[in-house]
Amino acid sequence: MIKKHYLTLLTLTFSLFFFSCSTLKTVDGNKKIDTALVGIWGGEETDQQVEGVTKKWKMTRKDDGTFSLEFLVQMGDRKRESIETGNWWVEKDVFYEYHSVSGKTTTYKYKVLDKNSIDFKVLDAHFKFNADSYTFIDKRLTEEKTVKEQGLTVETAIKVNSVTEEYQYLKKHYPNSQFLGQALINSDRDKYYDKLTFKTKEGETKSLYFDITSFFGKGF
Incomplete structure (x- = not known):
């Protein structure tokens, strides 16, 4: 009987531990967000979406499931800046990014490498890519966050x-x-x-x- 109670207590302890370590949070619409992705992030890529084009971005993901995405696109001497907003959420290891103006949702497979780095690989997008596989890493902009x-x-x-x-x-x-x-x-x-x-x-x-x-x- 003592052994049985001990095993029950041990199982409960482990369950509480893993629950407390979960980074998932429920927001409006019963969607889940991964709080490990919340913050201000930056990245860049060249030639992957359009050959000869460099794209830099700053992504602000909030814990209410909204985002603001600032782009700087450069081709030669020409530069263009834009801002996009929308909602984001996750399902298992898939990241969903809904864009308010286009009404389109892009999906990525994501992996948290560490607290300051996230790896993304596109699964489904409403635009074409020059590269066969579009991947990038978001880096946390710690200075800007503070x-x-x-x-x-x-x-x-x-x-x-x-x-x-x-x-x-x-x-x-x-x-x-x-x-x-x-x-x-x-x-x-x-x-x-x-x-x-x-x-x-x-x-x-x-x-x-x-x-x-x-x-x-x-x-x-």
């Missing part, structure tokens, strides 16, 4: 009412910085952003995002 300054990500973009306010903000918070460039970004949520890139007086290159939706296209 940054609390406004404007360093699209999610924390600074709302302004004019371009003048952008430069005033830059002058106030980053005095004696060297302006490097400006880019317009249109997200799939009908939002518009200015991205100002500059070099601080300490020599560090940074970018600030400004939400210009309120006045974009209104004769500013």
Whole structure:
């Protein structure tokens, strides 16, 4: 009898241990997310989707099952930036990425290599690839995850009412910085952003995002 109770207690202990170590969480719609994938991640690839094209991205996956994906696509001297949003979830070792504007879902087989690296291999996508097998690794952007300054990500973009306010903000918070460039970004949520890139007086290159939706296209 004592042995039986001991085995029951041991089984319960192991069950509680593995349950507590689970990284799965249920969100709206009864979908599961793997919290090991939550955070800000970055990656890049060349020639896999389109020959001669380099694609860099920053993926922000939140623990409510939503994501924001910033792309920088470069072909020669030409560059294009875009932002996509949507929902994500997992089923076993398959990652689902639903894109709000296209209404399409891309699926990947994923494997968590360690807390800072995730391996993805496409299973089904609504676009074609130059490579026979499209794979990539997301790397956790640990520094960006801990940054609390406004404007360093699209999610924390600074709302302004004019371009003048952008430069005033830059002058106030980053005095004696060297302006490097400006880019317009249109997200799939009908939002518009200015991205100002500059070099601080300490020599560090940074970018600030400004939400210009309120006045974009209104004769500013």
